[in-house]
Amino acid sequence: MAKLKPKSSAALRRPAAKVHVRYTVDGETKTVVALGHLDEVQELKRGGSKITEVAEDDNSLVIAEGAVLGEGAFSRVVKASEETTGRQFAMKRMTKSAALQCPEHVYCEQIITRNMAHPFCIRQYASFQDSHHLYFLFDLMPGGDLMDVLVAEAKVIKYPMPEEGSLRQGCLAQKVKMWQGFSEELARFYVASVVLALEYLHENHYVFRDLKPENVLIDAQGYAKLGDFGFAKQVELGGRTYTFCGTPGYVLYIALAAALLWLAAVAPENIMGRGYGHSVDWWTLGVLMYVLLTARQPFTSPKTQDPMEVMRRIVDERWPVRYPPYMSTEAR
Incomplete structure (x- = not known):
């Protein structure tokens, strides 16, 4: 099993990629363009397979929001699907103002879940942000909780x-x-x-x-x-x-x-x-x-x-x- 290793300063220099988040309000489809990481976008578009070549259209990702799975005072979790592969995830959306109230908690969840590789620990597949929100893609757990x-x-x-x-x-x-x-x-x-x-x-x-x-x-x-x-x-x-x-x-x-x-x-x-x-x-x-x-x-x-x-x-x-x-x- 992979060890959890803190990310180096090189992580701050990762190439960026666009993530188009589509959602529906009152029957009207809207899109928010967020900024993510190129390596995560490419991995998601290939369904998690090893990257061998980088195509020109692999620098963006489309995520479609679905049903709401849970909602709290500062965040919302929805069912989401990736357009290319059809894979489904749980997408957590948090306002940046809320994240500023508990930055250590947000950082811990981000760094640990992104670097974990264990069948009984939830995994994070990507993170991205727009001007007002932070987004995280996790394993979809449709069975609820214990x-x-x-x-x-x-x-x-x-x-x-x-x-x-x-x-x-x-x-x-x-x-x-x-x-x-x-x-x-x-x-x-x-x-x-x-x-x-x-x-x-x-x-x-x-x-x-x-x-x-x-x-x-x-x-x-x-x-x-x-x-x-x-x-x-x-x-x-x-x-x-x-x-x-x-x-x-x-x-x-x-x-x-x-x-x-x-x-x-x-x-x-x-x-x-x-x-x-x-x-x-x-x-x-x-x-x-x-x-x-x-x-x-x-x-x-x-x-x-x-x-x-x-x-x-x-x-x-x-x-x-x-x-x-x-x-x-x-x-x-």
């Missing part, structure tokens, strides 16, 4: 819970309602994919730092790819970083409910400010496994609305994580 899969799979079951000393045992025991997520076989399939992706990142000295179901995307065949590398950071093996980041730290001051939702994914080292390394990704992987199997958070029971209480539970080594009775010993 949260979508979890919502479809999660269900409330009635599980027999025999009381000690009671004559009502086995099928006669009182049944208690509880949430159940993925089957263990399905969870093992997705978790294995994430493990391979994290190992690849760590081998190349990157920490992902924001693992959650929404950042694990699903392709048309049902396979998973790690996506959204905005919080990823280069950390050498054995090194540490001290930034309090990830979904919980970002939303803590925005919405209490959102903070509680993913606060459990923050590692103890992060909360206590002692610095953390690659181990933070394995902590969040454990939280992800628990959520996929139980459709619940590991540190929010007994129920609490206080994010500080959740933090106290995370750093308390004596705090018992409760496992549902249907979970196997192996899964625990």
Whole structure:
């Protein structure tokens, strides 16, 4: 597998090429001319094959926008197709003013996804810009994300819970309602994919730092790819970083409910400010496994609305994580 290498100053001198972005507004087709890189344009027009000759008409590219896949406060993701080959991508469009608010996140996602070569990590194929926007072409992931899969799979079951000393045992025991997520076989399939992706990142000295179901995307065949590398950071093996980041730290001051939702994914080292390394990704992987199997958070029971209480539970080594009775010993 290719190593992730930072681009040299030669990258700034790459020949430019025009990218025509076509979109439809109220039944009228319009075109925006953006500026991209010649090598990326040529590779896309050849469907990813090795470049042998450069034709005169290979200095421009036509991208047609399709259905909207997702939209946020600062960016929009649409289905897009390349005119020459018909290949389909997910195209992310972000305003430059929004990029200026978080330039490090934009740069991290750009540099990492463009240089990655792993089957379980999302790949970026090209980037270009016009006077107001930045554009990025990524793998098209029509299956949504793991949260979508979890919502479809999660269900409330009635599980027999025999009381000690009671004559009502086995099928006669009182049944208690509880949430159940993925089957263990399905969870093992997705978790294995994430493990391979994290190992690849760590081998190349990157920490992902924001693992959650929404950042694990699903392709048309049902396979998973790690996506959204905005919080990823280069950390050498054995090194540490001290930034309090990830979904919980970002939303803590925005919405209490959102903070509680993913606060459990923050590692103890992060909360206590002692610095953390690659181990933070394995902590969040454990939280992800628990959520996929139980459709619940590991540190929010007994129920609490206080994010500080959740933090106290995370750093308390004596705090018992409760496992549902249907979970196997192996899964625990």
